[in-house]
Amino acid sequence: MPSNKARIKDIAARAGVSIGTVDRVLHERGEVAEKTRERIIKIAKDLDYSPNFLARALKTKRKLHLVSLLPEATEENAFWLKHPLGLKRAINELDPFPVKLSQVTFDLLNEKNFLEKTVNVFNLHPDGVILAPIFKAESIDFCNRLTKKKIPFVFLDGYLKESEFLSYTGEDIFQSGRVAGQLTDMVTPVQKDILIINIVRNLKNVEHLNIRTQGFLSYFTKSARNSERIIKLRISDPVPENIRKETGRALRRNPEISSIFVTGSKSYKIADFIRSEEIHPLNIIGYDLLEKNVSHLKSGTIKFLIGQRPEEQAYRGVRKLFDFLSLNKVPEKMEYLPIDIVTSENVNFFINNH
Amino acid sequence: MPSNKARIKDIAARAGVSIGTVDRVLHERGEVAEKTRERIIKIAKDLDYSPNFLARALKTKRKLHLVSLLPEATEENAFWLKHPLGLKRAINELDPFPVKLSQVTFDLLNEKNFLEKTVNVFNLHPDGVILAPIFKAESIDFCNRLTKKKIPFVFLDGYLKESEFLSYTGEDIFQSGRVAGQLTDMVTPVQKDILIINIVRNLKNVEHLNIRTQGFLSYFTKSARNSERIIKLRISDPVPENIRKETGRALRRNPEISSIFVTGSKSYKIADFIRSEEIHPLNIIGYDLLEKNVSHLKSGTIKFLIGQRPEEQAYRGVRKLFDFLSLNKVPEKMEYLPIDIVTSENVNFFINNH
C-alpha cells in the first residue's frame, strides 16, 4: 500500500535508534557502527523505504544547478530558437522545487568559442549538464572531463557513443530520412526525377545530413522508382546567388525533376528561389518548423516539413537530469522523439504549442 | 526575485498579527476583524504572496480525489484502450502529491448504463471529474449537476458548449477532416475518384463523423478536383459481410475510385476487405493507431492514419484538474492537440511511447 509509506521514523523505531542515525546510514555519511548500519539497511529494504520527496525539497537549502550548453540562435540558425522555450517550460513546471538553470551558448561555427564556453560551464559548478555535441572532438573531451568530475550530462540534437552520457533525446536521424523518402515518393510520379540538396555551411552538419540522405535513399531500394532518377546537389555557401546558380543549373540539366528534398533546415532558401523564378510546380520537402519554412509551407511552395520537436528535446533534457538527480530515476538511454509530418493543414497545431 | 519569496510569516510580521490570523484571511475562513482582513490582503498583494506548494502538500492530509468517467474499451472499441494509460502516467508523475484517481467506465452503446455510472461518480465524492461526453443529453444533465455541486470537470474526446467545463483537450475535428482531405488529394490523381466511408454503429458518432466529413470536403473546394468525383457511403453495421457487400458495390459502380477515406477508427475493417479480395491498389486513409490499423499501415494496405493522441488527452485532463485544484492554475479553455500524420515509416515512434 503506497498510502502508508514507511518513514525514517518507522525505520528508527524498528531499529531501536534515533532518526539521526538512520539518516546517516541512508545518506552514507558514515560515523555509524557497522552492525547498526547493516540492521538499518535491511529494515529500510524490508519496509521498501523511499524518501518523501516533498519533505526533502522543502527542507533542502541548496538548489540543483543545471547548466545547458547549446548553440546560440541566430538569423542563420533559427532552429536553435526553440530550445530555450523548452528549457524555460521545464523550469517553470519545476518551479516549487529547488532547481535552477543557467544557459550558456556558443557560436555554431566556431570550435574555439565552444572550448571557451566549456570553461564557463565548469565555473558554474553544475550538478548536471545539457549538451548539444556539435563539435565532435571538442565535445568528447568536454564530456570526459564531466565524467571525471562525476557530473551527469544529457545529449540532445545528437550524441557521441564514445561518451558516458546519461541519456539522449532527439531524432532517429536515419529514420527521419526514410520518412522524407516515403513522402517524396508519394508525391512524385514514378517517371519523374528527384533532386536532393545538401546545404552544408559548417562541417558538423555533414554527418547529420549524410545520414538523412542515406535514410532517404534507403527508402527507394524497395520502391519501383529507378534510383538513377535521384540526383544529388551540394551547396556550400547558401547565399541567394549560389542557390540560384546551382539549383537553376541542376533543374535545367534534369528537366524531369519534380521534387526537391532539402536535407537540412534551410529549405526556405530553396523555396525563395523557386518562388521568385516562378518555376513550374515542384514539391519541396524539408525539415524543421522555422518561421520562414512555415511561411512557405502555408503558401504551398513547400509541401512537407518534417519536425523533430526541438523544444521538447530541451524540455526532456531538463526533466531527465532533475529526475535523475533528485529522484534517482534513471532515464532510458536513447529516447527517439516522434518524427512529425507537417503540412499546411496541421502546421498550426505544432507552432502554437507552449 | 523568486528566490526570496514572501511567506505567511512575513505577512504576519508586517501586519503585526500571528500567522494563524493571516491563514484565516488567506483561506477565507472568516472570524477575522474586517480591518485586519483588509490590511492583510493588501500586504499579501504587495508582497506578491503565493503559498509554498510543497509545504502545503506535505501538510495536507486529505487527498484530492479525481474521477474519470470514460467509455469502457472493448474489442470493438479499442480506441478507448489508450486513455487509461494516460491517466496512469499522470498519476504516477504526481506520485508524491496528495492525489488519487478513481476510474469509472460505461458502455459506449448504452445510455442507461451511463446514467447509472454517473450515480457512482457522485458517490465517490470527487473533487474533479474527467469526462468523455458521448451521450449528449445525458452528459449535459450530468454536467449541470456537477456545476451545481461546484465540482469542476474537464472534457476530452468531445465537448458540449452548453456546459460550464473547465477545459477541453482533444482534436479539432473539422480541421482533422481537412488534413485527411489534403493527404487524400496528394495521393489521388486528379482524374480519379474518392470514396468516403462512414461507419456508424452508435448514434453519438454521427456528429463527430459528419464534422470530419465536412472538413474533408471543405479541403476540395479550393482544389482542382471535381467534387462530383467524391462518392459517399454509409455502413451501419460493420460486420464483414456488410462491409464486403456495400464496399464492393460502391467500387463496382465507380471503377475510377482510387482512394478510400474512412472517417472513423475502423479503417482496418475496410482494409481487411480490400486485402482479402486482392483488389487493385487503393489508398486507404483512416484514423487512430489501433493495433489492427497499425498492422495494415505497416503492411501497406492503409496509407495514412491520423492520430489524435488519446493517451495525451487523458494525461492532460488529469494534469489540468490537478493544477487547477491545487495550484489555482486556470487552463486554456480549448486545447487542440496536434493532428498527427502517421505512415508506415514513422508509426513506431507513436506507438512505443509511454
Place this chain on the structure above:
DNA sequence: CTGAAAGCGCTTACAG
C-alpha cells in the same frame, strides 16, 4: 476575534 503550539517528513548542525 486572535495567538500559540503541534506536526507533516525530512535535513542539519550540535552536544555528548
Place this chain on the structure above:
DNA sequence: CTGAAAGCGCTTACAG
C-alpha cells in the same frame, strides 16, 4: 558513534 532539537512553510485544532 549516537541522540535530541531546531526548522523548512504550511495547516489544524484548541485555548482564550
